[in-house]
Amino acid sequence: MSTESIEQPIKQKSEPLFGKKNRKLLSNPLDADNPVTVQILGICSALAVTVQMKPALFMAVGVTIIVGLSSFIISLMRNLIPNRVRIIVQLMVAATLVVIIDQLFKAYAYDISKQLSVYISLILTNCILLGRIEAFAMGNKPWPSLLDGIGNGAGYGAILMITAVFRELLGSGSLFGYKLLGSSYIGNGVMILPAGACFVIGLVVWMQRARNGYREE
């Protein structure tokens, strides 16, 4: 977790619900502050669940809900949490939400849940989740925390989807399970393996950095 340092609390006097600062909380993680491509967090699951679009979409939605809600809840009780046990409390809240999402998937999206298998439970160990709670939600009000969580979840989800488009199209010749490239197309085996995700994510990082003019410090 490279963003361990607590970020400056945002001063809110009469900041409107979707004021400029709050909108930034949502939009920044999508590009300039993307958790995957800029902070290089959550790579493990991004490699594992991006073979096809559909599981990637469910994973993206699941992570967005979990990061958003746990940030919100932690922020609500941030003044009650004893500092010495704060990590345990954060884990407990996040774990509860992860289990609920896992159970919901098992009940209403069984096929997807089978494909994602252990990676839903592993959302708990996703650096983005604890990173956002510890670095943002512990020091900010509930509404900005919720937006920050959703923004980061969506930022992660966006990269997941971009990666999945390339991997499914090149690896299986389909998108969302619909054959696009015809039966004569022979899938690229590398794209099905996690290595394929490494290449795609690497290229995405490169393109984004070239566009935003990123320099290694």
Next chain:
Amino acid sequence: MPKPTNSYILIFMITLSVLSAVILAFVSESLKPAQIANIELEKKKSILGTFVDVSQMSKEEINKLYATKVKPIVVSYDAKSLELKESDVDVSEEYRKELKERKLPVYQIMNDKGELEYSVLPLYGHGLYDDIWGYVAINPDMKTINGVVLDNKGETPGLGARMSEKQIADRYKGKSIRDDKGQVVTIVMQKGERGGGEVSIKAFENEPHQVDGLSGATNTAKGINKMFEDYLSAYTAYLNLELKK
């Protein structure tokens, strides 16, 4: 906040634990029926999948077809019919017992006249990382395989996990589980892969007891072979008994 006392921390943690436990218990209990229904539907799909194409069927169609066609029975190793409900037998549990002590479910598929159309036998085993399982439909000649459905829990995606694909299952179609003398033999997945799809099926056209392998998944293939060997020998008495009928 001022430095919290130990008792505050204790009470805080206990309250939080109890609260999340209650929430989780509630969620788990209220979603259980839907989850169990999913698992049962999955099983029905697999059983039906050995002789019809279920990929386009709705939930209702599958339940209806299963109810009209499938007659589950449970037999012992020496083919004695056991007075047990199929739903009480868990193949994954029986798998851990000695071959001769296993309770063996058979899903008999009946046609409209009440004649035996296929016998669908469950398979269970262990692949490279985790459990693998499947179903195999045997024709009434108790010799040729009509179709199989294979599935896995944790094989390597793109390598071993390919065993669950339809094109792998298709390789087993029409294979024979009896040798020239009529003894039950197993189907052996070979090492290496000849090309996939139709090429793989063609390559073993004249080999009634062999199918093409999974490239890069030798240990998964070993598990599949062990699973077939295990269960075909467990069901030998049943297969012989039905043949005499």
